[in-house]
Amino acid sequence: MKSHFQFTNQQRNGIFLLLAIVLTLQCVYWFIPFDSGITDIENIENTNKIKGFKKEIDSLRLIEIENKKPKIYPFNPNYITDYKGYTLGMSIAEIDRLHKYRDTNKWVNSAKEFQQVTKVSDSFLETISPFFKFPDWVTNPKPQTQGYSKSYSNSSKIKTFSQKIDLNKATAVQLQKVYGIGEKLSERIIKERHKLKGGFVADIELSEVWGLSPEVIERVLNDFTVKTPRAINVYNLNMATRDQLVMIQYIDYEVANNIIEERTLRDGFKSLDELQKVEDFPIKKIDIIKLYLQL
Template identity: 40%
Template structure:
């Protein structure tokens, strides 16, 4: 029986020493691992100044979190003009976005966060996150903040003593006195007037994007066409494509079609001849006729 284990006793002293060192290393490593796992973590005391700094840093982090959505800062915006992309980005459903767009296609606006939620049906959590960034026009904000002014009543009360003014010489301040017209819309009216050299019909104001039907009604009460001396007339039979394209109611394609038709069929003799031109805006024919010379 001892002959089977006889090979152990054939090791030299060097082999015995090596085995002893190896076994000692294994035991030592196991002791170190056990000691490290059971060692108590030393907790360093925190001063009052460090606690105050941590609290202030947490507050700063919370403010930054409120202003960041997926890494993008949220800027104040008018919820009436939320696009498909922005609505999807802010977590609105397609049905909620469609409700808003259908409402806007009727030329209607929401004027408060409550109206927006009632219309779209977004959740309270959504409103809590995004409604602080809603920005409505100044006239809406002023109407909410001033409890003593009823703008509808104000405009109706003043309607009986309105002095009608010339739209072609109206100033920005006079235009801003119109119901639902602010600075940007007033500047649009003036810019369009300068392009045309003056308005020939009050109907032209309805072609300017962004003017509500209510504003058009009040404009017609307060203003009229009283002078048209500066109208920029267009010689329809002599003007080049480039010159025709500068007219606000034409674009380059329409101008090119007018010149092409004229070269193939001769001069235009009356306004109705222009209805034969491809892409011509027939719905504005009567207005355009006021700016043409044959």
């Protein structure tokens, strides 16, 4: 053992030198940050990437919020429903004022008149009025010359069935002779007639043409009527199946099921008007639906 712990002066100096080198390297390792510059650069790059990701996420979120907003298309304010008014931002009182005004068979013909009826604020009217779309005969009324007024007064006389023009054969030029019918409305009437593939069944289908007011329809029917109705399938209301009922315009499967249930409870319908008692029945379209039914 003694021989292992006895060193010469040269060996002792070598050991001390080795210990000094080890301690120096340890101090250098612990107290000098070799990679501090690299770490700072990496941190800056990571921070910039995170900021970039946040901006991208924020932009995507804004796009999604914008897409979820209900899009507003041009519309006639006279036909605003409860749901339409709610989505536009109208209050219940404002919607009710419009409906009460329309129930008197009056029409709103300008943005100013719309505000007078509904009492909406100026800021709301400024936002929504650019989307108002009124019929052509309101926005671009035909000038009433003396000759036109005279011809209109003559045509306002009640005509017999034989004197009237067949609505399914009337041309755009003939239709435009009616006060309130312009180029676009006459095109819509003819387009609706072609869409039905055979023409109108009855005069009531003229109400399906968008933009025709009841007053204009009345004037049209003073000179025109359906003389050559298209052939349709007419079903017995008390015997029609669900699949037959859904073939009728405005009746879907849910309404067809409700009709059959109501028919069973009543032991058969006694009148077509009793359809108004059916749950979810489109009452406003009953006159058109009745064209396809009989008892």
